[in-house]
Amino acid sequence: MIRKVLFSICFLLVALVGFSQRKYTREEYIEKYAELAVSEMMRSGIPASITLAQACLESGNGNSMLSVKSNNHFGIKCKSSWSGKRVYHDDDEKGECFRRYNSVEESFLDHSDFLMLNPRYASLFKLKITDYKGWARGLKKAGYATNPHYANHLIRIIEDHKLYLYDEGLKKSQIARIRHRHRPADGKNLINPYQTRKVVMRNGLKSIVVKEGDTFQRIAQEFGMKEWEVYTYNDYPRGHKPQVNEILYIEPKQRKAAKKHRTHRFEADDTMHFIAQRYGVKLKRLYRLNRLKPGERPETGATVYLRSKKPKN
Structure with a gap:
């Protein structure tokens, strides 16, 4: 009797372990993270199709060791500016440093920020949000990956699974639902009173990312500021034209960076x-x-x- 009980317990443990390690199919992975990708598209202007295709490819549909153990779904390496958690993994070279996240959502957020804050990707944000082929080829050209067929892999994933549909517009009810479900828990990303763009906290300051068609006058009007304040807070001479995807502050900057950025x-x-x-x-x-x-x-x-x-x- 005891043997039967022990056998049953062992069988259940093995079954539970096997279940916990069950691999995602690509379809399951896309279904699980599609809304998060759309939420990031609204915040950053990066096509949801590109985000999903990159995540599928870089994480092996969420099954790679890097994604399972470190929540890194985009293969982003540490770089000199990274001050967060780290993990070391063999890639192009042995023991390379990769970013480690507390959650998958944090990985998706950092992926958007990584592209938005890096000048080498600035030209991509001038493309239409529905131009997934342009984005795929632009990422490869800018050096996101070393694989010479990287752009073709992304395009193939997007077209095989019709991910481009996520870029082509959503109903207001769908947008409201996605915004509600994917509001960051730490409260760092705030929606401004006009509901036109996200206001992101950087170094304890309110900042925005410039969109196509923005001017300093328009930004000042949108946030109830004087035009000279926008120029002064961002160290620009009067007459400077804001560039798409650059960061602008809507309050005076600090005298030093946050403690984690020395x-x-x-x-x-x-x-x-x-x-x-x-x-x-x-x-x-x-x-x-x-x-x-x-x-x-x-x-x-x-x-x-x-x-x-x-x-x-």
Whole structure:
């Protein structure tokens, strides 16, 4: 009798373990995360079809070791600016550093931010949201992946599963439902009073991402500000035209970055203004922290100090 009971318990444990490790099919994965991808499309302007196709491809439909153990569904590596959790995994090279997330939703949010905040992907946001082929080819051209057939893989997934339908518009009731169900738990992403765009908190400050057709005058009117305030808060001279996908603040920036962002490695396509916007720091203050004169540019690979002053040589 005891043997039978023990056998039954063992069988149940094996069955439970097997069930917990059951692999997603591509159809199941798409069904599970489609609404999250659409929610991110509304926030960022990245086609939901592209987000879903990339997630399917990079995570093996949510079954890869990186996605299961680290919730990293887009294969995003640490990079110099990453200050979050890390995991090491063999990819192009042995033991490469990848970002580790607390949830799948956090991975999707960071994927959108990763594309929005990186200048190399800025041209993609000028494409129509329904141009999934342009997005796929643009991602490959910008260096998102090393696989020479990356764009074709994304297009194939999108067309095989008709993911382009998610990019072609939704009813107001569907949008309201998705916004309600996918409101970030930490409250960092807020919807402005006019319900026209998301206001995202960066370094404790309210910021927005520039959309097609935006002007400083329009942004000032939208948020009840004076036009000169938008220029001043973002360290721009009067007459500057905002660029699609750049970050703008609707309140004065801080004198230093958040505690988790102490330094930044200066990349070849960086500018001091871009870094100031990314971390919510006043541009003049950023120059002073790094012992630079306004207009001076650090060497590629140099450390840019975001909180404390650069040590003297």
